[in-house]
Each structure stands twice: as structure tokens, then as C-alpha cells.
Amino acid sequence: MNLAGHGLVWAEPNLATTALSSDGNHLRLEGPVGAALSGAVTDQDRAAWATLRARLLRFAAVLSPLNHMSPPRIAKAVGNPLLKLAMIGLRARLMGAREFRELGRILLTNVHDLLDDELTSPLLKGALAFEATLGGWLGPRSPNTVLPWLVRLSGQTAGVQGALGLPKGGMAALGAAMAASATAAGVTLRCNARVARIIVDGERVQGVTLTDGEEIRAPRVVSAIAPKTTLLSLVGARHLDAGLVTRARHLKARGGAAKLHLTLRAAPDFRGAKLTDRLLIAGSEHDVERSYNPVKYGLVPDRPGLEIMIPTAHEPSPDGTHHLSAIAQFAPHAPTDRDAARADMLAACMAQLEAHAPGIGALVESAELLMPYDIEARYGLPGGQWHGGELSVEQMLFLRPLPGLAQYKGPIPGLWLASAGCHPGGGVSGSAGWNAAIAMEAE
Ligand SMILES: Cc1cc2nc3c(=O)[nH]c(=O)nc-3n(C[C@H](O)[C@H](O)[C@H](O)COP(=O)(O)OP(=O)(O)OC[C@H]3O[C@@H](n4cnc5c(N)ncnc54)[C@H](O)[C@@H]3O)c2cc1C
Structure with a gap:
């Protein structure tokens, strides 16, 4: 679509992530999918993550041609789609017998066990478990959690596999560039x-x-x-x-992600973390699992995980206020009392923020929380589901x-x-x- 030619500029094409610790001993993941780790990490975990990361990115790259093809009809697959599938199988086999077996093994395991086999740091495992289950309706211990993570890792930003980007002007600027490109091609919107x-x-x-x-x-x-x-x-x-x-x-279309928007009078202080980073609150792999457990029963977790962006740290607002935009996970998609669940979820998110950025509550000028059912009502996504239908192996x-x-x-x-x-x-x-x-x- 030549989006760059139609106005798309990256505020940051490759965001670093800081996994926040409530004692200020943060862990920083720089480069796409944490190519370099600094802060609260042991040498042993740094080496183990480098090996696991390379393997996951390799597997995701082998599977990535699947994203750019119609799935073949299993009953009638002939010709091109079957050939493409055979090519993917061949590429997987060419990784060597050991890696091919490993691909089969990790596809059948779950994210919790995969991380627990290789790593020791709760903060690192928490950040990765949160990453892997983002947008899903699965906890890290749920079966078949690795394949959706590989799909996520196969994506690209500005040509870099696994990178996460922030467009200048926010996501609306991406929509505007797409609209300009389509209009130039003769589309009436x-x-x-x-x-x-x-x-x-x-x-x-x-x-x-x-x-x-x-x-x-x-x-x-x-x-x-x-x-x-x-x-x-x-x-x-x-x-x-x-x-x-x-x-x-x-x-199945159960959404587990809520969206939090805060306007803040001044910049918050996440105990020294860089505000231009993507900030994660997901203390450990167990915290991520515990935040998933209640939503199965329509309840709000005490300590939801948060993926926090502060766009005004990249592009200051004219009036000096700061905007905090966060994905809060997990949130129930069908609680019995929706207003009460929204209020409880907002309180739980604010408690998480306060624990990591003391005093942030006093900076809040306005707050909005969209629960999955609010997202469904506003944007038509059934269940407020991130993928418009769960991305689970059976779908x-x-x-x-x-x-x-x-x-x-x-x-x-x-x-x-x-x-x-x-x-x-x-x-x-x-x-x-x-x-x-x-x-x-x-x-
Ligand atoms: C809380 C949350 C956070 C997310 N964060 C991220 C993220 O950080 N990064 C990322 O890559 N993805 C993220 N996603 C996922 C991403 O937003 C979706 O997967 C993606 O937008 C789906 O694209 P789509 O074009 O299929 O549908 P949509 O983006 O939902 O577009 C469909 C459009 O159709 C409109 N529409 C609906 N009904 C009608 C109708 N009857 N008539 C006319 N128009 C209609 C809707 O208003 C909407 O504009 C997030 C999703 C959620 C729920």
C-alpha cells in the first residue's frame, strides 16, 4: 500500500520493553523480541533466553508463509496450496532432525512449561508469558499456547520480524495512511x-x-x-x-483484554523506567495464570497484567498533560453485573499502577476503561475478542x-x-x- 508514501512515519519502529518490578529492579528487553536483556537478569537466563528466542524466531519464520496463503481445503487440496504446504514442511525438515523434533515438541506443550524448562527469572517468565497470551483467551498453562505465540512472532514491523512499532500520531495515523493509499488507488471510502x-x-x-x-x-x-x-x-x-x-x-469469541485510557496532569514515575518504553506489569508466569483464572468464571482478577504505553513521552501534548494507554488482561467478557465488573477492574488496574508508580492515582485527570463487552458494543468485535474470534488451535x-x-x-x-x-x-x-x-x- 506504500504507506510511507501516504504519510506513515514511525515514532518508534522497534519499541523496547521494560518488565516492571515493584521494587524498581526492572528488566529491560531491547531489540525485537528482547534481543538484548539488561537489568534484573542472571547470565544463565540471558544465555538460555538467547537460545530459546533464536529457536522461537526460527520456527515462526518457517511457519510464516502460512500467513500469506489461503488455507488449503484438506479434502480437495490440489495444486498451488498443497505445493506451498509441502514447501513449508520441507523448510521445517531442512532445519535438521533435532530442530524438527523440537518444533513438534514445543507445538504440543504450553507456554508455562516451555518457559519453566529454560528460564529461572520470574520477571522474565512473567513478561514472556504475558506476551504469549496477549489477545487470547488462554492462560500460560492452557494447552496449545505456543502456536498462537509463534503466529505473533512471525509478524513484522518495518521489515523486522517480531518488532513492535508505534506510528507517529498513534494508530489513527496508520488508518489515515491506509485511507490515503486506498483513495489514491481509486477507492471511494x-x-x-x-x-x-x-x-x-x-x-x-x-x-x-x-x-x-x-x-x-x-x-x-x-x-x-x-x-x-x-x-x-x-x-x-x-x-x-x-x-x-x-x-x-x-x-468461540471470548475477549479477555480491556483497554484503559488515563489523562495525567504530569508524567508518572515508574521507579525510573524509561517512559518511551513499552512497560509491562506481569510479575511472574504465575501472576499471568492467576489473572486468567477468575475470568473463566466471569470474575475480575485482583492483579491484572498491564501493557502500558505513554504516547506523550514520544510526542508531547500541547497542554503538557500525559496520556497513558494500557491493555489490561485478563478481563471477564460476560460478568453478571457489567457496571460493577468495570468499576472493580478499574480499581484493580489503578492498584497495580500505584504499586509500580507511587502517586500516579493523584495525577489522574480522567479515566476510561473499555471492558471486552464495551469494545463489542462500540466496535462490533464479538465478545470484544482481539482476533474477532479466538485464535485457538481448533479455530x-x-x-x-x-x-x-x-x-x-x-x-x-x-x-x-x-x-x-x-x-x-x-x-x-x-x-x-x-x-x-x-x-x-x-x-
Ligand atoms: C483491547 C484490544 C487491544 C488491541 N491491541 C492491539 C495492539 O496493540 N496491536 C495489534 O496489532 N493488535 C491489537 N489488537 C487487535 C487488533 O485491533 C485487531 O485484531 C484488528 O483491529 C482486527 O482488524 P479487522 O480489520 O479485522 O477488524 P477491525 O479493526 O475491528 O475493523 C472493523 C471495522 O468495521 C467497523 N464495523 C463494525 N460493524 C460494522 C457494520 N455493521 N457496518 C460498518 N462497519 C462496521 C468497526 O467499527 C471497525 O472500524 C487489539 C485488540 C483489542 C480488543
């Missing part, structure tokens, strides 16, 4: 035009009806919102066969979003699916849209 219904007539998609009643006719409709919402709300059960409706209803590859729909082609002629709810899932990668466009072109 309409904002504030909410689709109420996809029009199906004569067993074909014929266009969409907006919430204000306007009809837009088109032979093809590409839905870039979650497949569950597209099928059940926009198309409607009466146009789908009963089996598909049941399977769509059973699609990955040719099973994503559902068997038979994994090639981006909807169940009704003319309908295409292109959101994070499709293969290979979410994060801001554009992969699902890219693959859907290729599939449409090939049709």
Missing part, C-alpha cells in the same frame, strides 16, 4: 455508514442496506467484520443452512473461521469474508484482507 443487513436475493448477494435505510447494490460484498456477526446478524439465519447457523453460533488454519469457509469465500455467492476472524487472525497485519483479495482475484 464512506465513514459513518453502518451496514444493517447484507441483501440476499435469488440465492445471491446483491448489496447492503445501511442503518439509515440506504441501499447500495453490488455483485460482491466483502465483509471485513467478524464472520460470526456477518453470518448471524448481517446475512441472517434464514439465508443459511441450519448446520452452518449452529456452527457459527458455536464459534486456526483450515478451521478458521469454520471448516468450508476458510478460503475467504462466504456461504452465499458474491459474499466474501476478509476480517481478522479469518485465517491467519488479528493484530494489525492486513494478512486476512490480502489473502481474501488474492482468492477473489483467482475466482
